[in-house]
Amino acid sequence: MTASHSSAGRYILTSVALFTAIAPFVADFNTTHIYNPSWPAHAKFHNGQTMSMGVFLGLSTLYYTWRTPATPDTLFTATMLATAYYITLLSSWFYPGAKPGPEDSPDDFSQLWPSLGIFALSAGAHVLERKRIRGMKTE
Incomplete structure (x- = not known):
């Protein structure tokens, strides 16, 4: 097996993982969310949970992305x-009363486009990495 451990697929999944770990803090660790004086403590609790979940998922993605030996199962998990x-x-x-953007904005799709971008990047990374794993088995 002489195939490189590095690949475009792994680097893309790594980028997604880092974005997932950092972006919730960039978006929520401010006066509109965690420091919002009008938010009840329980809402802040769940906001903290969400930010921590991003870190956990990002680190877990990194672990399975770079775990060796790379297998279709570890790739699927990542x-x-x-x-x-x-x-x-x-x-x-889909939850009652939930709105993805500020209260004063019309229907806001600001959460939709980055999410679809992450899906597209992750799917592309999966395809690239799957090809690399298959190539390792034939060498």
């Missing part, structure tokens, strides 16, 4: 972990 935050983010639209 891809599922990479997209889990965004699947749950999009499902939030």
Whole structure:
């Protein structure tokens, strides 16, 4: 097996993992969310849970992305972990009274486009990495 451990697929999943771990803090660790004086303590509790979940999923994605030996199962796990935050983010639209953007904005799709981008990147990374893993088995 002479195939490189590095690949475009792994680097893309790594980028998704880092984004997932950092972006919730960039978006929520401010006066509109965690420091919002009008938010009740329980809402802040769940906001903290969400930010911590991003870190956990990002680190877990990194672990399975770079775990050796690379297998289709570890790749599938990495891809599922990479997209889990965004699947749950999009499902939030369906809860009563939930709104993805500021209260004063019309229908806001600002959460939709990054989530779809993450899905596309993760799917592309999965395909690239799957090809690399298959290539390792034939050498």
